[in-house]
Amino acid sequence: MKELVCIVCPNGCTLHIEGEGKNIKISGQKCRKGLTFAQNEMTNPMRSICSTVRTAFRDVPVLPVKVSCEIPKDKIFEVMQAINRVTVQERIGTGDIIIKNVCGTAADIIATSNILKE
Numbered sequence: 761m762k763e764l765v766c767i768v769c770p771n772g773c774t775l776h777i778e779g780e781g782k783n784i785k786i787s788g789q790k791c792r793k794g795l796t797f798a799q800n801e802m803t804n805p806m807r808s809i810c811s812t813v814r815t816a817f818r819d820v821p822v823l824p825v826k827v828s829c830e831i832p833k834d835k836i837f838e839v840m841q842a843i844n845r846v847t848v849q850e851r852i853g854t855g856d857i858i859i860k861n862v863c864g865t866a867a868d869i870i871a872t873s874n875i876l877k878e
């Protein structure tokens with residue numbers, strides 16, 4: 761028996777998982793989203809990342825960023841290293857791409873603020 765906390769909503773249901781792979785029995789969820797979450801966690805766990813990148817501008821030394829879509833959980837460290845290597849050289853804004861297809865995940869690193877343009 762494995763236990764997971766569902767992170768889809770603030771309820772944080774404790775999910776109980778029996779079995780392995782596709783032959784699992786899930787209990788403890790209050791809704792269907794918990795079932796999907798547990799199935800994904802047991803086969804291909806995905807996560808979103810929000811972070812900041814350095815900029816070349818003294819007035820705004822860091823810029824908030826995020827991934828454009830969820831990435832495999834086991835790629836988080838590699839993606840964070842890629843984010844930490846970047847220094848933004850232009851006054852970009854919300855939605856602008858900073859790293860395309862980061863670490864081959866098909867996700868882009870995009871700006872989430874217009875603070876460099878204000």
Ligand code: SF4
Pocket residue numbers: 766767768769770771772773788789790791792793794795797
């Ligand atoms: S199982 Fe449903 S209600 Fe419970 S935390 Fe997940 S999404 Fe929220």
